[in-house]
Ligand SMILES: Nc1nc2c(c(=O)[nH]1)N[C@H]1C(S)=C(S)[C@@H](COP(=O)(O)OP(=O)(O)OC[C@H]3O[C@@H](n4cnc5c(N)ncnc54)[C@H](O)[C@@H]3O)O[C@H]1N2
């Protein structure tokens with residue numbers, strides 16, 4: 001049996017970033033990682049522009065109080081000025097409009113009075129050169145990289161890419177994740193339950209965890225406890241996926257066919273059990289072609305935790321992320337805990353905001369089948385093995401979901 005950290009290290013040793021590809025830029029690439037530097041095609045802003053609605057002036061002309069200037073033209077955003085501002089002159093200007101030659105400062109319209117005869121009085125007592133001027137190239141310079149390979153595409157990155165004229169980018173693709181649920185007792189959500197049956201919650205849950213983890217899920221259905229059927233479905237999953245998730249059937253029962261079928265299909269096992277609760281009977285293996293195969297324990301909370309601790313970090317590496325996670329922090333607990341566990345235990349928990357910062361509240365949970373109890377969780381609270389007596393306020397390790 002492996003420790004969690006050792007099992008994760010083994011998984012990550014087998015996870016390699018996928019071959020980068022060129023993709024069309026839409027919001028669908030959110031969370032993917034750039035595989036090449038992005039270079040500015042032009043200075044940004046491409047011209048020095050006004051940061052305020054007001055008047056473009058020569059700061060030196062405004063040195064004496066209540067200076068009066070002659071307004072020579074109006075420059076809206078999107079139009080170029082046609083006149084340069086000379087001594088004693090100003091141009092009416094709007095936010096985002098190019099600054100006319102000759103002017104070196106903008107005076108906000110609130111600091112002016114419009115006078116008869118096309119004149120303006122400057123009531124700003126201290127007009128400084130360059131005030132409210134956003135100079136050409138301040139944000140980025142033509143030919144210089146604005147984002148380097150490894151950058152995670154967030155909403156601002158999509159804006160920056162548009163700003164430099166990109167409609168495509170070279171990114172690490174999303175890993176294709178095949179998902180199979182196993183067990184004769186399972187039916188899908190649309191079906192009525194007959195005696196002895198339960199609904200398949202792992203399928204939809206793992207599909208959604210895959211999306212949240214940056215993968216591209218392909219749900220392959222339920223494999224009944226029949227060797228040939230299970231083998232055919234797993235073979236299909238291995239052929240089509242970078243990562244294959246098989247939920248259930250990984251334990252020691254007579255109908256737990258998955259380990260033997262995987263062996264027959266050429267999967268070598270690197271992790272067979274992990275010292276953790278829930279989720280001990282977790283399997284990890286690889287094929288010769290490098291498909292990562294996870295056998296996740298069938299109980300939904302066990303499957304969920306196994307995904308977060310091992311599958312999600314692997315997806316991040318395949319997707320080109322530098323830090324695999326899981327993301328961990330230490331937070332004070334909102335209530336005392338006293339329990340004894342034979343393995344390190346991952347308890348569904350919720351982050352709670354407070355006046356002095358965040359804390360973590362363990363959620364009531366009746367065990368590995370209790371997915372409804374886990375549902376509100378946005379964190380897992382980690383309890384070490386053994387007698388755990390934790391006082392309220394103690395800093396504890398927390399895995400962020
Ligand atoms: N003698 C032993 N029995 C068990 C052991 C053990 O070490 N020795 N380990 C236990 C632990 S821990 C777990 S977790 C389970 C894992 O077993 P499997 O991965 O083989 O899972 P199944 O037996 O197929 O299912 C377990 C449980 O979960 C329900 N299930 C399965 N798939 C789904 C699904 N897609 N959606 C909802 N619920 C699902 C299934 O009906 C069972 O109730 O083994 C213990 N036993």
Ligand code: MOO
Pocket residue numbers: 276277278279280281297299302368369
């Ligand atoms: O570890 Mo099993 O995952 O307790 O239910």
